[in-house]
Amino acid sequence: MVTKILAHGDTDGVCSAALAKASFPDVEIWFTRPVTLLRDLNEIEVGTTVIILDIAINETQKNQIFERMRELALHNEILYIDHHPLPPDTLKRDVPVTQFVHEIGASTSELTFRLFQSSLDPDLDRVALWGAIGDYCEETPFVLETLNKYNRHTIYMEAGLLSQALGEVPGDYHYKRDVVEALAKNTPPTEIPEIIERAVKATKREWETWEYVKKHVMKEGNLAMVLDLPSGSLSKAAFHSLGITGADIGMATRRSEKEVDISIRRRAGVRIDLNELLRGIVERIGGSGGGHEGAAGASIPVELFDTFLETLKKEISPVLPRDAGLRR
Ligand SMILES: [Mn+2]
The missing domain is CATH 3.90.1640.30 (inorganic pyrophosphatase (n-terminal core))
Structure with missing residues (x-):
């Protein structure tokens, strides 16, 4: 076989x-x-x-x-x-x-x-x-x-x-x-x-996403976010959003009929475990999520997104410690 x-x-x-x-x-x-x-x-x-x-x-x-x-x-x-x-x-x-x-x-x-x-x-x-x-x-x-x-x-x-x-x-x-x-x-x-x-096409599109993020990113405290990204990669938009604003955490979302897809990235050297953070939040409010320490994602039912956002902001509001040894 x-x-x-x-x-x-x-x-x-x-x-x-x-x-x-x-x-x-x-x-x-x-x-x-x-x-x-x-x-x-x-x-x-x-x-x-x-x-x-x-x-x-x-x-x-x-x-x-x-x-x-x-x-x-x-x-x-x-x-x-x-x-x-x-x-x-x-x-x-x-x-x-x-x-x-x-x-x-x-x-x-x-x-x-x-x-x-x-x-x-x-x-x-x-x-x-x-x-x-x-x-x-x-x-x-x-x-x-x-x-x-x-x-x-x-x-x-x-x-x-x-x-x-x-x-x-x-x-x-x-x-x-x-x-x-x-x-x-x-x-x-x-x-x-x-x-x-394919690489050239994707890279051109990525620069377009970058321009879109520059125009539409919002920063609240430590969190930079791009809501309802119309096209392009969510993970890259999340990453660009922190690069552009200087925030520690970047997030990008896209809404479909039933769910909101979410991608989260952290600035290199910031000590927060995004996998643990997202797993903890979805466990309490619903949806699914996880990933790596520095890069994670979640999928949340549309009606729970506001709760998700509030919870996320609360959890990352304290000043996050840094570790110069962390490269990502
Ligand atoms: Mn891998």
Whole structure:
């Protein structure tokens, strides 16, 4: 039976999928997200080998996800590689898979490369670097050491093109699968069809978002926000909003019929755990949310958004301490 990879569709997910694909050429690749992980695990036939890459465990579905993982792990190997914080009161050993590689601070791409290193072309460490840069996980000994092997400008140019291109149409999984295949063969992004065109298009659009944020951002105390961003990336708008205003926390939202999607970023060096903050708020008021310490997101029912905003403002109103050692 084929091995299935369930990977996140961002740069880190795509690069880790490429590294896993290079070790297991016959894998089938599915892209997923924390909110769809359970559904996708349920669709996998019992007996399949599964590799889960760069997908956080959604707290509200934790028990069902674990139950399904346990069931699948009874019949075949379930390998899970990730770097997102675990849900509260969850220990590494609670995750019922056959192998769980988990480290916060390093990218999933780095963890995947390190795990399969002995069977991989050593020059695939470039792919690990691109994934790490895509997720801003560049401060690890592995990344710092591996950067010495190459020209930094070239590595960053390739990483930038790849990240921008993959962000252009986030749901274009056909294209992402082609990119995984190419990266698994150690083809650099500049040689992959459409990467440059897509990256340029995404970058132009990002500057438009930046102009929009400059015009519409509001700052209240420590919080900069752009509400109802009409188009473009929410996470980038959140980040630009703090860059433009000087606030410690930046937020961007987009409203659909039933829900408001929210993305939150913090200024590098500000000591606040956004993953914990959002998980705590949605636990009390409803919705779902989480992510990383420095970058998180939430989805809130429309009628609860005002409560969400009030709660958020209250929680970040005290002056936030800084830690000069934190680079993101
Ligand atoms: Mn990641």
